[in-house]
Amino acid sequence: MRNFTPMLLAAVFVVGVDVDSSGRASAASTPHSLTLTCAQVQDLIKKHGQTLLATGKESGNYSFDYADCGGTVPGYACTRDEAYCYVGWWCDYNYPAQVNSQVHDQGTESCPARR
Numbered sequence: 001m002r003n004f005t006p007m008l009l010a011a012v013f014v015v016g017v018d019v020d021s022s023g024r025a026s027a028a029s030t031p032h033s034l035t036l037t038c039a040q041v042q043d044l045i046k047k048h049g050q051t052l053l054a055t056g057k058e059s060g061n062y063s064f065d066y067a068d069c070g071g072t073v074p075g076y077a078c079t080r081d082e083a084y085c086y087v088g089w090w091c092d093y094n095y096p097a098q099v100n101s102q103v104h105d106q107g108t109e110s111c112p113a114r115r
Contacts, residue, residue, distance in 0.1 A: 055107030078111030
């Protein structure tokens, strides 16, 4: 029975990883733009496609593939080094609040980075 316990614990930890319907990891692994440079965020989104990005209290999905987002608006996010970092197309369909129809700025109003 003692040899069985470590295997059972390992199985619990593997099953405990939360993955959404698209196969991406849960919010626990969501990149946070305030800890990354603009270039790092852009590279991450280009590499992984549509990506959930957190900025302060906000989060949103972004992609550099226009078709991946159904053709929404350009997205900008606050990063460690830039207040308005272009992070691709904003992919949040049916967002509950009305946003500027021309661009989506995430976390830029109180961004500590240079303007």
